[in-house]
Amino acid sequence: MVKVGVAGYGVIGQRLADGVALQQDMELVGIADLAPTLSIRALREKGMPYDLYLVDGADKAQFDRLSIPVKGSFADLIGKVDIMLDSSPGGVGARNKILYEKAGVRAIFQGGEKNSVADVFFHGYANYEKGLGVRYLKLTSCNTTGLIRSVDCLDRKYGVDRVAITIIRRVADPGDYHRGLTNALQIDKAPSHQAVDLMTIMPHIEATGILVHTPVTHGHIITVLAQGRKGRITREMALEAFRPHPRIRVVTLEEGFLGNASFFRYARDLGNPRGDMYEIGLWEDSIVESGDHIMYAINIPQESVTIPETMDAVRAALKMQPDSASATAETNRYLGMGKWRK
């Protein structure tokens, strides 16, 4: 049993902890945080299913007053684990790395950290083998993770040369009050970092793209234009590749998937914890051909999409499985991915 800790129990950290708890070959030792946030208060109300450790700077007396049990210090947690999943606020992960190095503990960082924090920039499907046995990995961001899933899926089967994307980005998560945008679409300098990141992970592909922020909370939508390496990828070929992928859910407007909020609605109705969905959505109705290009749109559930690939990263860093196929299969099995097809 691989022992895992989670640093930072926010939007991503909570989901990482839940994800680890579902992996039958991993043990969640505990989570670490700084303050009694709403999420920590919810943990207490649920009866502390996960042990809580406090990072430096935390005021333990405040937790005591709120009757939130504390298991130990951040150093205590690090001392008990084989690997840390670091989902601290951007920049804090780099500081934590010093502690991990001192303790000789491996770590996986999330997209908010700089690439330099890690030895390998990682995606479970596109470059698993590069992560094998590596001490410090950094996951691709939510958009890049989902985007690469779909591009890698076409690339494996048909070869892909070139990709141009438009990211229609949600600007905040449900419950955020400080990252808003009101009645505006905001544009970033092109190319978007997601296109650049894709090229880092898949260097044989040329990518570019434009990102536009929108005032919504339930998932990014990305349109992807991909050029086949060996000639035209048809609509039928694309569907044949996408449909069996355990982390891609092909849907239609006719079923009722009218936009990003439909996935959230559906995941809530499924009873998924927090209304989360690990799969990206892909609209069958969006797939169109143009010359030797194929174009399609995907939905990225930003809060939960990186969880499977982070589980893959644990498997790579600790050499639990030798290749992407066997590693992603284990992750998928424990997370119940692809089950919906049966």
Next chain:
Amino acid sequence: MVKVGVAGYGVIGQRLADGVALQQDMELVGIADLAPTLSIRALREKGMPYDLYLVDGADKAQFDRLSIPVKGSFADLIGKVDIMLDSSPGGVGARNKILYEKAGVRAIFQGGEKNSVADVFFHGYANYEKGLGVRYLKLTSCNTTGLIRSVDCLDRKYGVDRVAITIIRRVADPGDYHRGLTNALQIDKAPSHQAVDLMTIMPHIEATGILVHTPVTHGHIITVLAQGRKGRITREMALEAFRPHPRIRVVTLEEGFLGNASFFRYARDLGNPRGDMYEIGLWEDSIVESGDHIMYAINIPQESVTIPETMDAVRAALKMQPDSASATAETNRYLGMGKWRK
């Protein structure tokens, strides 16, 4: 065991079904709907925990093609139950009532139906006794249900004469695409129906109010100004009344409850199915005194707030408990309400 059916498996119907399933003295016989909506597809993906019956006009072949098992017709369902919870789209309930009457089955309608569909307009706390043994009850709407909880709570303890409300209404539910409002606040003719409805349920109180629609999905906020019957209700008195109420969650900004979306975020983090919350929220920081009035703000989780009072209505209609105190205690126990305080 009281046998219960649910007509209309939409936003409210799903939650009614879940609510009934949690009541240990009720049995959910099944749910009825017309089309394979996203919610019905989610039911299938979950393995059909509830039996599905089809209302007249449904195309059974469509369900067969999607491998969604159908247990029988709407008439079959009605024939098996003691009482129907009708959460069909507005107006359909009145048509369904004819079937219920023919079958000699009781029914509880939701706020979207006209008052005339029912013998009594019902709230579990404010007029439970009026519903005892009555064949057709109609629940108050989501805003009115939550509003009355708070006003009844003050009224029981201190007496309330007069109420003036401002309803800051969410305009759609998560996943809605056809009820939007974009960058606008829309105002209705005053007085709002919620103020009028409050007077119907609590005729000893004079109420008025103004309603403004806002482009958000996570809960209405109502500000309430209440005048004590026997003199000033102080902030401390109000808190003393609100705090122990099992269906009111008193919160603070300092804890992190910054607005309506915080309740949704918290309920998701709690792992509540669909991120639902049965309690209304009440901000301690919003309570202010003014002359002989007390003013406060509450949060109404529109998708789930009426579920407890509907369970109370089943208890009243079937005389399962003789009074509000014993009935609401049973409902609360099975729904786990008030548990968070311990």
Next chain:
Amino acid sequence: MVKVGVAGYGVIGQRLADGVALQQDMELVGIADLAPTLSIRALREKGMPYDLYLVDGADKAQFDRLSIPVKGSFADLIGKVDIMLDSSPGGVGARNKILYEKAGVRAIFQGGEKNSVADVFFHGYANYEKGLGVRYLKLTSCNTTGLIRSVDCLDRKYGVDRVAITIIRRVADPGDYHRGLTNALQIDKAPSHQAVDLMTIMPHIEATGILVHTPVTHGHIITVLAQGRKGRITREMALEAFRPHPRIRVVTLEEGFLGNASFFRYARDLGNPRGDMYEIGLWEDSIVESGDHIMYAINIPQESVTIPETMDAVRAALKMQPDSASATAETNRYLGMGKWRK
């Protein structure tokens, strides 16, 4: 002096009327509408700068009660003009056409009508000559009008073979209450009609695209990927084409044009009536190359963007100028387009 009437004094009709009033070789005879809308009431408050005619079905007594002077009937207006600009609600234009035919009057319809209403589907730059002397023209919709401006601009100079677009569509205009979308991105079946329409107007180009609705009011954003016919169009080449275009405003993030709302803010600060802008915006920072493709993002001010091309259409239908170059030059001069560069 060409005599022009406007049918339908809504969002587009008001701007058409203002646009005609600015053309020194056209005379606005009057506008026609059905009811005393806010826009008609504003016209009265301004002292009736335009004469009002009532369409069939209007209740003249209602206008009298509000002291809104009425000049005559719709037939009266039609009888006085050479050409009607029809911006009635979708579908009404087709009915009005019968009246225009009877009176032997030409007409130009807006994008909401079906293509079959007109003899030619028109754009002032891309196919002016096809509209010469034609009795019934239909303008491209707002998105298509702006899109074609930019594609035609590249096509004239360098040749364009293929275009793939992503339309990030605003869902309502400021002041709309019935076309909303709340916290959701909604996707349409691909290809979007704008891509199809572009191919109708510019049949030598292959186009496809995906459209996503967003809950904002201040302008659509379109990302365009274009492939040069004679090889790569570089960033510098694209800028060289776009910069001098009188209906394209090339801007940068550094100036403060951070998104669609910046154009609206800027046009208000300019003192433009209604905060309107006739130009599309084009972000210099969005232009990126990818293989032999060029990608860029444009902003479409949906309320006003079709006005110049509609003026061009009047010129074509009445053969006021023999070609696109001379016609658009006149329109641009009277609308003050391109003035900002000096």
Next chain:
Amino acid sequence: MVKVGVAGYGVIGQRLADGVALQQDMELVGIADLAPTLSIRALREKGMPYDLYLVDGADKAQFDRLSIPVKGSFADLIGKVDIMLDSSPGGVGARNKILYEKAGVRAIFQGGEKNSVADVFFHGYANYEKGLGVRYLKLTSCNTTGLIRSVDCLDRKYGVDRVAITIIRRVADPGDYHRGLTNALQIDKAPSHQAVDLMTIMPHIEATGILVHTPVTHGHIITVLAQGRKGRITREMALEAFRPHPRIRVVTLEEGFLGNASFFRYARDLGNPRGDMYEIGLWEDSIVESGDHIMYAINIPQESVTIPETMDAVRAALKMQPDSASATAETNRYLGMGKWRK
């Protein structure tokens, strides 16, 4: 002719400059700002109708590169005026005051500054006489300005004892990208500062209130509950007071004023510069009686509502008129207020 300067050419500063330019007994000497913002660039594109002075820290070379003519330094501007209208970002006004004092120049600060910056906290109707001859005045904020207009209007005619308000606050202005809120209603600690400020200006009234932020840009809505001093104020009495007020526009839903965005739409259609409106809106349909209270809802156009009262403040500070009645009459005349009734 009174000589006036404006410091800070942002949302408020632009409108103050326009307001001064309309007062026939005032002369706008110039405006001062720090950077070539979009608003300054728009000023240049309009041909510099107002002279520009640069505050300390501005990079003149940057303005030169953009061919934006600069008239002089901030000190130069201060040296030429009788009074400065300071609409700098919050906190900067207090620093500027040192310069004003040194130059012996009067100043009027906007709501973003602390009360301590000024000798009198000012409203043109409610306490004009307190501002007579005073060197440093601070205007009430946009919400408080509009709120007091309506309360003062009732108070003058009938007497008002007590007020309870709910502020449904827009969170950003059109064109803002950094003050957003996405799909959430956010609540502030009660009582809201506007209620407290009202009591500072009108000390004979007891006021309290709750403020909720909403993700929209086109105007705040405030519901007001007011208690008459000498008994019940009826709906008819309230209308009799509100209707003739030159700074209150009484409207109805039936006319088409469905919410805050309708005022913006109407002002754009009127051709008002920037789509601004100086009046508050008051919905006739919102007025309801409750016991001895009257309740109503008003709309606050946040960008422009304080302009008239700031003109009044100039009149008070420089003793241009001896009392509120004569001063507001002058302001109203030059701004064209109340004209719409004729």
